[in-house]
Structures are given as structure tokens and as C-alpha cells.
Amino acid sequence: MADGGGEPDQLAGERATAQFDVDGMKVAWAGSRHAVEVADRMARLVASDPVFRKDTRTMLSRKELFKDTLKKAAHAWKRIVELRLTEEEANLLRLYVDQPGYVDLHWGMFVPAIKGQGTEEQQKKWLPMAYKFQIIGCYAQTELGHGSNVQGLETTATFDPSADEFVMHSPTLTSSKWWPGGLGKASTHAVVYARLITEGKDYGIHGFIVQLRSLDDHSPLPGVTLGDIGGKFGSGAYNSMDNGVLRFDHVRIPRDQMLMRLSQVTREGKYVHSDVPKQLLYGTMVYVRQTIVADASKALSRAVCIAVRYSAIRKQFGSQDGGPETQVLNYKTQQSRLFPLLASAYAYRFVGQWLKWLYTDVTQKLEAKDYSTLPEAHACTAGLKSVTTSATADAIEECRKLCGGHGYLNSSGLPELFAVYVPACTYEGDNVQVARFLMKTVAQVATGKQPVGTIAYMGNIQHLMQCKSAVNTAEDWLNPAAIKEVFEARALRMAVNCAQNISKAPSQEEGFSELSPDLLEAAVAHVQLIIVTKFIEKLQEDIPGPGVKEQLQKLCSIYALHLLHKHLGDFLSTGCITARQGALANELLGKLYAQVRPNAVALVDAFDYTDHYLGSVLGRYDGDVYPALYEEAWKDPLNETVVPDGYQEHLRPLLKQQLKLSRL
Ligand SMILES: CCCCCCCCCC/C=C\CCCC(=O)SCCNC(=O)CCNC(=O)[C@H](O)C(C)(C)COP(=O)(O)OP(=O)(O)OC[C@H]1O[C@@H](n2cnc3c(N)ncnc32)[C@H](O)[C@@H]1OP(=O)(O)O
Ligand SMILES: Cc1cc2nc3c(=O)[nH]c(=O)nc-3n(C[C@H](O)[C@H](O)[C@H](O)COP(=O)(O)OP(=O)(O)OC[C@H]3O[C@@H](n4cnc5c(N)ncnc54)[C@H](O)[C@@H]3O)c2cc1C
16 A cells, blocks of 8 residues: 555564564463464364354344344354364353353353352252253342342342242342343343341352243243343443343242252251351352453453554654654554553463462362362452453553544444453452451461461561662663562552551441552552562563563563552652652663564564454554455445435435525
């Protein structure tokens, strides 16, 4: 293409300047060569299948979109069965289909809830049916009146010993189940959370497997009212999901459909609690939060890939006398906004990999009845979920802005990505659970107990409460130990500060409530420390491939130092660094951006996304952006006719009337 930028081989030129082995980076990103190979194969399988096309998705009506989702889910299942895909392959295939739908909740919450809270017999009965899709399940916890406050749920499950059954009932409007994905139209079954009442006593929230729809004709069973809760934010986007409403009118289920791993109700109606901690009731949330953290890096890396490639193609200003204009990626402002997001994508990827390991480790310990690491797993998953989803939602919007006007077009892929992603900040809570965990740890450290895992640094309280950073030149900030020390000191000092102020309050609860904004900030500081630490630890591994580790080291420094810059107030007010050291960090950031610049396109290529998965004309691998934008515009339904519908009724009379007026 002629001047105005957008030469298709522009990206080839960018790729040629890379100073590292992109294949090696793909391995570091995916976790192993095997993971790269499987992801690549599944992505291509999806991209080459016409049923999985998604380029007209934002133009579909709600009903068409939902039907399209049913079609894609069924086709995906057919391919999984025909090709005998492994669980790993099947999960990736579903990921690349890239359309939220009931299957996410079936595999992501219904199955894990039965696995985590069901007895062996219950698992034997229900899981084979779920694995074969003979039943479709969802996770029905949230109600119209209560979401965060799970103990406030109102649905009741009252045991009737005469029939050996539970009676499921929705006593109030606010007790209607409201939001569960897949509930509205697709699910045949649900794990329903309800107040267990037996022998006249309320034992609080427990899980129950409840059939909702007929397995013959899909109609709701007697006493069950079901529907979709209505259109959601953005065109297309999360509207492919049938988030639903559910009400029970004295619906009976057999006693053995209460999930009984944690506690049981006997034939006579006695409530028995086993030795399993009651917090395991929340275990499915721990599982899904861990997957949400992994998803954050996927959503963020997609947005960043689009913005980096397009910024390399897009040219504005800089030419005085007919010479070439400047690629917007060369502007320092563009780099200082975009490269921290690129670094964050890598940071979230690595912390997500670590969190998956932590979850597996905790699960194995739970099997062996060792519950000691559960509180840490809960705090890490809740905290990382909250921090990574908010930052990712902000980052997608930032990428949209970085793409200028074209970023606002649906064909850029960014509006839909944002609309699909943003509820991740809301679902699974934005709670203060990490802060509670931190306050407990501070109290334990005061009694001499040595903390372990992600809070081990708090044991180093003597040093961290009074240390001062030794950084003297900008390059000193390249030392991971220097970074780790100030992040640890900031997190610990903020937590100790909160604990001291809480202790001055009339009661612990009042103090907690009064200081909750500060507690949230302390929690964020702790979670950011975890992300920085896991990135640093990743760099201590053997990372093969010329130049790969060097690039990751730069990204790690950018990730940490941009946080330091953003939260400079925390670092200064806790006395961890001086204003001069803060300025030196900023100076180094500028140098690092310049070093990343020639590698930027190759660093997003390493995500290994197909054009189908990216779903963006701006982020195309070949960089041929302008013809694609032009072509996409003509596909809009408004362009099906040259003269628009409505011309005769609304435009023509108006124009004629103007004519008459002008003749007056
Ligand atoms: C297989 C591949 C497919 C994968 C695809 C998956 C993708 C799926 C994406 C799907 C998309 C959307 C899904 C969305 C689903 C939902 O939204 S489900 C509903 C989620 N609801 C929430 O998140 C509610 C949030 N509320 C909370 O978390 C509350 O804070 C909480 C319920 C924890 C409050 O509980 P309480 O009992 O009232 O409060 P506390 O007194 O604070 O806690 C008591 C103790 O329990 C500990 N705790 C709390 N939570 C947990 C946990 N999850 N695990 C372990 N322990 C927990 C807490 O620390 C307290 O401990 P203590 O007594 O202090 O020692
Ligand atoms: C797209 C989507 C999908 C969902 N899927 C499911 C599903 O499959 N199954 C399911 O059961 N649920 C699902 N949910 C529900 C979701 O889990 C809840 O929306 C979420 O837990 C928040 O609860 P809430 O909506 O009641 O918000 P609220 O609890 O009413 O929160 C409103 C505001 O109050 C604040 N707040 C609440 N409590 C406190 C507190 N103690 N201290 C300080 N601030 C507080 C919150 O932070 C928030 O800012 C879904 C929600 C969405 C948006």
C-alpha cells in the first residue's frame, strides 16, 4: 500500500529486529514445548473450521447469538469425541472457540463442585453423566438479594424425614437464584446453594444437586421457574451466555442429592459434620478463581498483541518534506503506556502457572487430610483474582485508546474483548479476604510464629520494618534483590500500619470496617509482591533459547518498576525509598522501553495467537490492516443497501419539507 503507512511487510521488518529466539519465548510463555505444540494444533483446528467463525458475531441478535453458541458448543463436543481429544486438548479447543457459554460453567464449576464436595458414591453417580454430557450443570449460588454475602442466601432446603427428601424452596423474591451462567436456558441440573434446615434448626449454606429440566423435552420440572435475566453490557460479548433466574416452589429432591463430603443429614434427620473444614464449601470458588487468573493473562495478551502490532503499522506525523511518517510505536508516550501492559501479560502468565501449581499442591494435601495450606490458597486465589482482573480490564481499555479511533470499531476486536472481560472483575467477588489473612499473619508474627509460603517475608519483620533501599544509580534497580526488598518492605509496613490502627479501635470488627480502604491497599501491595516475586523466581529457572531470558529480565524490571512508579506514594510514605530513588527507577524505565522497542512485535508473536483467536483486523499477523478495515466496513448490515431502510418514511419527507421551507 502507498503512503499513509500500513505496508504489509512492516511487521516483517519489525520481526527482523528481534534480539531473541521467538520459538524459545513461545516455550517460556506456554510452559513447555509440548504445551506450545498442543495449543498450536488446537488453535489451528478451530481457526480452520467454518462452524467456529466469529467475524459477524457482534451483528447477531441475542437469540441468534445464543443459538450460535449452542451450535458451537455441540460442534466442539462432536470434534472432541470424534478426534478422541485428551482433557488438555479439549480445554484448549474450547478456549480457542472463544465464545462464553454454558459449557464454561458445566466444566468450570458444576463438575468441580461435585468433585470437591460430593462423596465418592455421589461422584460415581453424577460425574460419568456430566462427563458424557448426558446432563448439563451450572453453579447456582448467587441470589437477587445476595452475592458477596454467601451466608445471607435465603433459598431453603428443608429435610422431610417422612419422605427422606429435601424440599427446595424460594421463600422471597430476593431468594430467586440470579446470575448463574448456563441456568437460563441450557442446564438440566444445578448445584444449588441453600440453607439446610433439619429438625427445625438452620445449619447454614450447603450444596445440593437439583434437576431443573426434563431430560426428555427440556421443559422445567414441576415447581421450577426458570428464565434468562436479560441482555448484558456490550453487543455480542457475554450475551452468548444464558445467565439465569431460578425459583423453587417446594420442589422435592432425594436426601442423597445433598453434597455430603463436608457434612451429612442422616435418614432420621440428624445433622453430622465431618472432620473436613467447613471452608471447603467455598472450594469451587478457589478452583475457578485460579482459572480466572490464568484467563487474565490470555485476555491481556490478546489486547496487547493487537495494540503492539497496530502501533507498529500506524504512522502519524514526523514527516516535513514527504519523508516517511513516524510509527506510533516509536512515540515514548505510546511505549510508556503499552510496554508495562506487555510486561504485565507475561507477569500474569507466570503467576498463573505458579497458582495452578499451588492449587494442585493444596488439592493433593487435602486428599491426605492436610488442610494447613488452605487459608494461603484461598488468600492467594482471591487476591490475585481481584488484582489481575481489575488491571486487565483497565489494560484492555487502555489498548483500545492506544489504537486511536480504529480501536473503537468492533472489527478491532477490542470493544468485544472488553465487554466480555469486564464482568470478571465482579464475578467471584472483589473481596477483602486477603486483608483478613494478612492481619492474622501479622498477629501471629507478633507471637513469634514463623510464616511460610507467600507470607514468609513477614517473618523478616526486624529488617523489613527499618531497612532503606541501597539503590544509588538507575542501573541498581536491575538487581532483583533490590526490587524484592522494597516491595516486601512496602507490603509489610502497610499491613503492620493497618494492624496497629485496628488495635486502637474499640473493637477488632469496628477497626476492620473503619480501615477497610487502607486494608485493601495493603492487600494490593501484598498481591503485587507475589506477582513480582513469582516473575523473579521464574527467571531463576533454566530458560533455553538465545536472548529469551534477557528479554524476560527486562520485562520483569518493567513490570516491577512501573508499579513502583504508579504507587510511588506508598513507597515514599512507608519510607522504603527516597524521592531520588523513585526518580532513578523512572529513569531506568525509559531506558528499558527503548530496549524493548525493537523486540516488541516479536514479544507479542510469542503468544502464538491465530488471527481467528485474536479476532482483530488491527492485530492481523500480516499487518495488512487498511484493506482489511475497508473490507470489514462493507460487511455491515447498514451497507447492504445504498439507500438506507427508513429513507422513504423518515428522511425523504424531512428533506422535502426543507425544500418547501427554503422556497418560502
Ligand atoms: C476445566 C476448564 C474450564 C475452565 C473454565 C472456567 C471458566 C469459568 C468462568 C466462568 C465465569 C464466571 C463464573 C462466575 C461464577 C460465580 O460468580 S459463582 C459465585 C461467586 N461468589 C462469590 O465469589 C462470593 C464472594 N464472597 C465471598 O467470597 C465471601 O467473602 C465469603 C463467601 C468468603 C464470605 O464467607 P463468610 O463465611 O461469610 O465469611 P468469613 O467469615 O469472611 O469467612 C469464614 C472463613 O472462611 C475462610 N474462607 C472464605 N472463603 C474461603 C475459600 N474460598 N476457601 C477457603 N477458606 C475460605 C475465611 O478466610 C474465614 O477463615 P477464618 O475463619 O478467618 O480462618
Ligand atoms: C457475568 C456474571 C456471571 C456470573 N456467574 C455466576 C454463576 O455462574 N453463579 C453464581 O452463583 N453467581 C454468578 N455471578 C454472580 C457473582 O458471583 C456476583 O455478582 C458477585 O459475587 C458479586 O455479588 P453481587 O452482585 O451481589 O454484588 P454485591 O455483593 O451487592 O456488591 C456490590 C458492591 O458492594 C461491595 N461490597 C459487598 N460486600 C462488601 C463488604 N463486606 N465490604 C466492602 N464492600 C462490599 C462490592 O465490592 C461491590 O462494590 C455472576 C455475575 C456476573 C456479573
